[in-house]
Amino acid sequence: WLFMTVKQQIKLLFENRRGEYISGEELAQTLNVSRAAIWKAVKSLKDEGYAIAAATNKGYMLSKDSDMLSAEAISSFLEQSDFPLKIEVYKSVVSTNSIAKERASQNEAEGLVILAENQTAGKGRMGRSFYSPASSGIYMSILLRPKPPMVEAIKLTTAAAVAVSRAIEKLSDKKPQIKWVNDIYIGGKKVCGILTEGAVSMESGDLEYAVLGIGINVFDPQDGFPNEIENIANSVFGKKRASLRNELVAETLNQFIKIYSDIGNDDYYNEYKKRSFVIGKEINVIKGKLSDTATVLDIDEGCRLKVRFSDGCEQYLSSGEISIRMPEK
Ligand code: BTN
Secondary structure (H helix, E strand, O other): OOOOOOOHHHHHHHHHOOOOOEOOHHHHHOOOHHHHHHHHHHHHHHHOOOOOOEOOOOOEEEEOOOOOHHHHHHHOOOOOOOOOEEEEEEEEEHHHHHHHHHHOOOOOOOEEEEEEEOOOOEHHHHHEEOOOOOOOOOEEEEEEEOOOOOHHHHHHHHHHHHHHHHHHHHHHHOOOEEEOOOOEEEEOOEEEEEEEEEEEOOOOOOOOEEEEEEEOOOOOOOOOOOOHHHOOOOOOOOOOOOOOHHHHHHHHHHHHHHHOOOOOOHHHHHHHHHOOOOOOOOOEEOOOEEEEEEEEEEEEOOOOOEEEOOOOOOEEOOOOOOOOEEOOO
């Protein structure tokens, strides 16, 4: 509270009392500043796009329906933990992963979370892009500095897939499923992708830092999904509704922190397998120009797929080398 600006303090008060009028006098007294300072801060929040109503004799109110991403709104849904979260929200960035990596290289500590309303060049896996329109998605990157002997980056990715699935399940009536390695599907279409990037120390070979990038289509984009992905992309909630993005961010962080603080424990990996819809399925394995059918037997702890090809030969497949297609039905 002490180190917050007037604007941040007002945001926090508004978020905690959404849909309720707070008088200018109360705000001025609580924050120990002039009524003019309150007015100025409220005006600046309105200019940023916050839905704030003002009424004579009543004061100011943040609409129940406000869906602006903010660190203060997210914090109001966070559970207590020792993890040192530092949340920053931006309007528009090239890629939240790029910002988090840049900050990591400037020695930023573990726990930085970069969020943006939109990304102009959101990155996907394998050099693909991630469609990141304003106001309908969550584009979030978490900076981690896992301590040795931990952790291969793949574990962070699978842990995040489990965390996002739990969060979606908690806040919606949807049944998300994980498509190996780290895509989350609802109703046969993708709602979330995860891209982990990092740097390994040349001296020790340990992971110096990892940036866990999570992109979730929370609502249908205003103008729909672009043609290229229309048939394969979905959103968690469909039509836009009141403040759910902040809550979904917080719940994802709550769940991820729980798993991360005990990442040596295999429970999340068993949960990953249970939530994963490839096991037992027949898939098309694509490697370069070659493609073959195989049955998925298991996913091992390094997140490799154990498969049996049609000739009976069994193999472990890594996600970096192959991609898979599921049959239509
Ligand atoms: C994929 O589906 O291939 C992975 C998509 C990852 C998208 C997220 S959005 C936040 C973070 N910043 C990025 O540029 N990419 C990740």
